[in-house]
Amino acid sequence: MAKKAAANTLTRGYKKKARTRQQLLDAALRIYARTGVAGLALNTLAEEAGVSNGTVYNYFRTREEVLEAVGLELAVQLSQQILVFSEGVSSGAERLCIGVRTFMGKALDDPEWTRALITVVRYAEGMRSALANYLRADLQAGREQGDFDYANEEMAMAMVMSATMGAMNLVVEGIEMEHADRVAAEMILRSLGVSASKARKIASLPLPRTAD
Amino acid sequence: MAKKAAANTLTRGYKKKARTRQQLLDAALRIYARTGVAGLALNTLAEEAGVSNGTVYNYFRTREEVLEAVGLELAVQLSQQILVFSEGVSSGAERLCIGVRTFMGKALDDPEWTRALITVVRYAEGMRSALANYLRADLQAGREQGDFDYANEEMAMAMVMSATMGAMNLVVEGIEMEHADRVAAEMILRSLGVSASKARKIASLPLPRTAD
Amino acid sequence: MAKKAAANTLTRGYKKKARTRQQLLDAALRIYARTGVAGLALNTLAEEAGVSNGTVYNYFRTREEVLEAVGLELAVQLSQQILVFSEGVSSGAERLCIGVRTFMGKALDDPEWTRALITVVRYAEGMRSALANYLRADLQAGREQGDFDYANEEMAMAMVMSATMGAMNLVVEGIEMEHADRVAAEMILRSLGVSASKARKIASLPLPRTAD
Amino acid sequence: MAKKAAANTLTRGYKKKARTRQQLLDAALRIYARTGVAGLALNTLAEEAGVSNGTVYNYFRTREEVLEAVGLELAVQLSQQILVFSEGVSSGAERLCIGVRTFMGKALDDPEWTRALITVVRYAEGMRSALANYLRADLQAGREQGDFDYANEEMAMAMVMSATMGAMNLVVEGIEMEHADRVAAEMILRSLGVSASKARKIASLPLPRTAD
DNA sequence: AATGAATGAGTCTTCATTCAT
DNA sequence: CATGAATGAAGACTCATTCAT
Structure with missing residues (x-):
């Protein structure tokens, strides 16, 4: 507006x-x-x-700067996506779940963008930290709310991020799967210590709609 | 002459x-x-x-052939590692756990090799399938033995592989952490549906020694 | 507005x-x-x-015009310098000596300007002729006054100009030297046929003061 | 051979x-x-x-290296020229005179080479020092032999080199002149304190012939 | 087999110059 | 007049590949 x-x-x-x-x-x-x-x-x-x-x-000024800028651009686009979708949700577990599923949805909708993202995340360090901030907040919230139980936060972040990218990669490579987003989110929640039944429940919640 | x-x-x-x-x-x-x-x-x-x-x-003959050969070389080295370490263990969950922890150990021991592996896995498709074969067997065994409970095998494989690589990357980047190998293995087991207590138990088993 | x-x-x-x-x-x-x-x-x-x-x-209009204009600008600045300093002196030898020493003083005072001058003199033909006019008059006066004795005027001009530039360059490069201006002027006078003793005397005269 | x-x-x-x-x-x-x-x-x-x-x-490796190498190449060619021509002459003043006149001869014979030299001498610092070594020896010899009388060696070197280049430049620019080499050498000798008559005598000596 | 000089297509980068605003 | 985005020709540099020795 x-x-x-x-x-x-x-x-x-x-x-x-x-x-x-x-x-x-x-x-x-x-x-x-x-x-x-x-x-x-x-x-x-x-x-x-x-x-x-x-x-x-x-x-x-140089080719390097182009690569950096692309990374930053993707980070910005991502931030906007994430903010839009998990706005108004206070549960850390749910927010994280929404994040994962949103990314998975993006992988289905826009494989080109996704491939670019996966490439850049690997290449551009700065990109990773942009994502990490959102993630860290959700992890900490989930832990305080008694949903998460992980031994080490850095490891938890690394696992969530790499697992999500791995799952997105699967999608862009064309694997056919029902509800891939829920399957992935459920596994990630479980890895963070959420019980099997609760993980399924959270992963099955309908995604909040947006005006967009 | x-x-x-x-x-x-x-x-x-x-x-x-x-x-x-x-x-x-x-x-x-x-x-x-x-x-x-x-x-x-x-x-x-x-x-x-x-x-x-x-x-x-x-x-x-070409640069491409070099890249392929490097991938293959890593795959062969990997196969030998994995076979050596999980020989004689019949539990799928334990075998997978040993595999993950062995890789994590390698990341500590030989960061150069590990960085090469991470790079190649991303780049060379053939490489991934070499890993996948071992992994698939363990996943299926674990499922039949009642330890694993995953909705989709492709997704499970993708998650295990990417999460392991993510954790190895963390180590290579120099994050200090006690028992990083166990922490990672535990999270991965949980994501596959192993209960929290059992995951901890399996992840804490001593690694089988080798003559090497 | x-x-x-x-x-x-x-x-x-x-x-x-x-x-x-x-x-x-x-x-x-x-x-x-x-x-x-x-x-x-x-x-x-x-x-x-x-x-x-x-x-x-x-x-x-073009880059060339910029270069020309810079040359002209330096020539104008030079002309002003020279006129101011040797005004009122009628001996050709003394005028020339004052000119050389003035340039040497400038090399000490304003190395930036001097480097620009040296560069431009080499590059821009037109620049050289601006200097040459003043110089030629002094040479001819000195000859008529019986102080100079040179075989060829063109050669004399070339020698005086290049030697002066060489000496200025020495100063700009940071060589430490007492009375570098007198030393240089003395050598140049001698090269024009002034006797050793007279050359020293002329080179040691105090420089006329200016209102500036 | x-x-x-x-x-x-x-x-x-x-x-x-x-x-x-x-x-x-x-x-x-x-x-x-x-x-x-x-x-x-x-x-x-x-x-x-x-x-x-x-x-x-x-x-x-770079354009810079080409420029440097060209300077060095010229320096080597020069060294050979100078050594050949002043071999067997012990008087510093005569050696220096031979050097100057040889350069002047080269300016007449090979204007292309000379323009390259003049350009490079200005551009490549390393080049200058190659020349300087020969020159310094002759200056010191001439002083010890009672022919030269200069206040500062650095200044003397700068004057000789720049004056020689200036005179060479005059030649390549096409000024017609009888015995330009002798005229230049004579002026340079005078600037170093050689008396007018002696300077003329030395400058008029026949150049030693070479087999080349 | 090993060598390493030569190749040339492909890329990155600079910079004088134009022109619409 | 000032601005500064756009242009494109020119030049620096890289690197996979070939080939004679």
Whole structure:
């Protein structure tokens, strides 16, 4: 909402700059998804984004900066997703479950984006920490609420993140499965010490709908 | 000259050839660990292996073949590890637990090898299936023995593998933790439906010793 | 708004224009001194001058024009220096000596300017002739006054100019030396045929003071 | 002499490598002379040398290294020239005079080489010191032999070198002059404190002939 | 088999210049 | 006039691959 009103008052030059940057990031995501990190050649990127090759360097100083920026972009998109979906839920276990299932849903909806995410998470350290903040809060809440019982928080975070990525990878590789999102979420909840029956119950809750 | 001393030089020649090939693979593993797949340039590989760049092409036709061979090499090394350690154990849950903990031990002992493994597993599809065979057997055994309770075998395999890699990565990145191997194994067992108390018990069993 | 306050802004506009041009030239001199001719990139120049890159093209049509203008700017600054310092002295030998010593003093005072000068003198032919005019007059005067005795005027000019630049370069490179200006001037006078004793005497005269 | 005999015993591979390197340096010198430092583009260099552009990088890691190597090459050529010509002469003043006149002769004979030299001397610091060693020895000898009388050795070196380059530059710019070499040498000797008559005498000595 | 010089297509990066706002 | 985004030609550099020795 706020965005639309604001945009009109900004200069067109500003909009153009922002738009080009976004075009570049979008193009980079598409290429990432198709070809992996190695395939992201900057002249290809320029072509895909519909600008000349020199223009890339008005936004990023080196190829490294492009890779970083793509990671950050994905992190931002993720944050928004997560915030939207688990807003208003106070149970840590449920929030985490919603997060996992949302990601799984994304893997079904948008395999391209997902491949890019998986690639970038591996590649860009900074990306991981962006995710980690949300996760850590949910883990701690779940523990205080008596749902989680894990020996070490770092390990718990590593397990949740890698297991989720592994499950998403399964989906984008085309494995057919009923309710893959619930299956994955249930296993992750159990690994955190939630009892089998409670894990199933939480994993089966309907996902909150959003206006989007 | 060399051609005449048949029997003897054949052996030596053969041994030399095998040695050079091994040097190349070892060098490739080291480079993988340091720089990831993208960093494996063949002239760098030749230098690291102490041979000239042309020599690489006596053993591999293209860069792709090198990457495949490295994957295969790791798979073979892995198979040997796993077979050695879980030989004589019949419980699927215990075998899987031993496998996970053995990998975790390897991550502590040999971070270079581990980084190479993590990289390759992501990159080389063939590699994954080599691991998968051992894993699938243990999962099925555990299920038949009433220890495991998972909704989908593919998902279970994906979770175990990715979670193990995630935990190994944590170790390689230098996180200090008591009994990281047990912590990880316990969580994985729980995710497969093993009860909390039983998971702890299995994860705490002493690892079988080997002659090595 | 700005368009309405005509008379006043015209003046201001004019002054502003002149000021921007001067900013550009000053910035160019600084960059010259730091990086040599090759380092003078126009976007760098714009940044150093605190204007946008497009603005440069309101003052100079091409990069070449910038280089020329810098040369001219230095020539003008030089002319002023020389005129001020040797005004009122009629002996050619003394005038030349004052010129050399003044340049040497400048090398001590303002190494940045000096480096720019040395670079430009080499690069820009036109620059050399600006210096040459003053020099030629002094040489001819000195010869007519019986102080100089050189076989060829072109050669004498080349020697005086290159030797002076060489001596300035020495100073700029940080060699510590007492009375470097006198030492250099004395050698140059001798090379023009002034006797050793007379050369020393002339080189030791106090420099005329200026109001500046 | 020794060279020819030796070359035959060397492997052809070795010869080829040395030859390619020399081709590159020769080509670089030609381009330098024609276009100055800025014109030395590495693909142009490759073309001029008759090799592919990648080959340049088998010999030099960066463009900087090419420039350095060209400077060094010139220094080596110079050293040989100087040694050949002033061999067997013990007077410092005469040796220095021979050096200056030899350079001047070179400027007449080979303007291309000379332009390259002048450019490189300015550009490559390392180059200067190579020249400086020969020069310093002659200056000290001349002083001990009672011919030179200079206040500061660094200044004397700077003056001799820059004056010689200035005079060479005059020649390559096409100024017509009788005995330019003697005129320049005479002025330089005078600047070092040699009396006018003696300077003329030394500068007029016939240059020692060489077999070359 | 081993060598290593040569290749050349492919990429990254810079920078003078244009132009719509 | 000032701005600064966009352009694209030019040049630096990498690297898988070939081949004569």
